[in-house]
Amino acid sequence: MSLLTPDLLRELVAEARLAPSVHNIQPTRWQMLADGRLALVDDTTVRAPVADPTGHDVRVSHGAALEGMSLALNRRGLSIADVAIDDQKSTSPHAVVCRLTIGSGATSDPLVDNAPRRMSWRSTFAASSQDEASLAELTASRDDLVCIRDRKQVADIAAWADEAELSFIRAADFRRELLTWMRLSPNDPLYLQSGLNREALAMNAIEAVGARLVLGPLFPLLDRLGLAAPLLSDHAKTQSAAAMILFCRPRGEDPLLSGRHFYRAWLEIDRAGLKACPMSSLADHPAFNDRLRAMAxxxxxxxxxxxxxxxxxxxxxxxxxxxxxxDQLIV
Ligand SMILES: Cc1cc2nc3c(=O)[nH]c(=O)nc-3n(C[C@H](O)[C@H](O)[C@H](O)COP(=O)(O)O)c2cc1C
Structure with missing residues (x-):
């Protein structure tokens, strides 16, 4: 007999959706199957093909959603007893990624309470006397995190992050796609629902108008004048961080599993009393990925x-x- 009812599924999905996804595109859907299992379904119409041409980040996002579901189940004394991965290519707009068997009897997951508190923090950080203890607690919690605290190294990484980001932003199709996921006006009908809005991006109304111009029609001119780099720089924010945390997983691991761990690592950051912002371009850019690998x-x-x-x-x-x-997440 299935442990899932339609009402329970709604409650679970309301919590599982707190998981992070690339650009907040939210590609994950959920479906109750006739055999009592729960399918994690990929909405193949939801993509960021320029920023994520291989679909790696979509699969990491599905992994995070899967972990979100595990945490939601755990809060109710339930668990995921089995994950059956679907390898078949599907042409359907709703392709099953994996089928979950729900089991009973879970021991309490210490990260459950951090799910509603975790968020992307895109503004500056303030140094605190507790930073050292928090970072020690964080790195002790997992063996896939490497912490870089040296101020010179943090400053170097802040400069590399800007360079890596700008190199992607120089492509017109990258900027176009990014703007389609940015909700720079509260009048956007999807402002509260998906993508990156002003509040999430820590921007005021004037900065939002500026971002639309810099990433839009003015970019080529500003770049020629050498103004695009300083206008788009996150250097001060990155340099204000207490540390850079490198999230490292075994080579060849399914990104679905990496995504589960990505979310858990972020929840551990929250549990240690810290906030975080991922900087994917550093990992996505081969040259900067190599430099970080060498540094660490x-x-x-x-x-x-x-x-x-x-x-x-x-x-x-x-x-x-x-x-x-x-309702839109259950199919
Ligand atoms: C695979 C992946 C990559 C991400 N890369 C970035 C990034 O490079 N920069 C950034 O600001 N946020 C990044 N994010 C964070 C998402 O934009 C964020 O999770 C999403 O907007 C939802 O907001 P929340 O984290 O506050 O719940 C990434 C998230 C995921 C899952």
Whole structure:
């Protein structure tokens, strides 16, 4: 007999959707199957093909959603007893990624309470006397995190992050796609539902108008004048971080599993009293990925999947999650 009812599924999905996804595109859907299992379904119409041409980040996002479902089940004393991965290529707009068997009797997951508190913090950080203890707690919690605290190294990484980001932004199709996922006006009908809105991006109204111009028609001119780089720079924010955290997973690991760990690592950051912002371009850009690997002396067995800047927020935070309505996430 299935442990799932339609009402329970709605409650579970409302919590599982708090998981992070690339550009907040939210590609994951959920479906109750006739055999009592729960399918994690890929909405293949939801993509960022320029930023994520291989679909790697979509699969990491599905992994995070899967972990979100595991946490939601755990809060109710339930668990995922089995994950059956679907390898078949599907042409359907809703392709099953995996089928979950729900079991009973879960021991309490210590990260459950961090799910509603975790958020992307895209503003500056403030140094604190507790940073050292928090970072020690964080790195002790997992063996796939490498912490870089040296101020010179943090400054170098801040410069590399800007260079890596600008190299992607120079492509017109990258800018176009990014703008389609940016919700720079509260009048955008999807402002509260998906993509990156002003609040999530820590931008005021004037900065949002500026971003639309810089990433839009003015970019080629500004770049020629050498103004695009300083206008788009995140240097001050990155440099204000207490540390850079390299998220490293075994080479060859299914990104679905990496995504589960990505979310858990981020929840551990929250549990240590810190906030974080991923900087994917550092990991996605081969030359900067290599430089970071060399800096941290990573072994050939691990892959640098992403980089977080972490610290204590410079202003008070009340996490908000901009997500699609539950009804749209159940198919
Ligand atoms: C695979 C992946 C890559 C991401 N890369 C970035 C990034 O490079 N920069 C960034 O600001 N946020 C990045 N994010 C964070 C998402 O934009 C964020 O999770 C999403 O907007 C939802 O917001 P929330 O984290 O506040 O809940 C990434 C998330 C995922 C899952």
């Amino acid at each position: 002396r990573l072994s050939d067995e691990v892959r640098l999947v992403n980089v977080f800047r972490v610290g204590r927020p410079s202003a008070s935070t009340s996490p908000r999650h901009f997500r699609l309505p539950v």
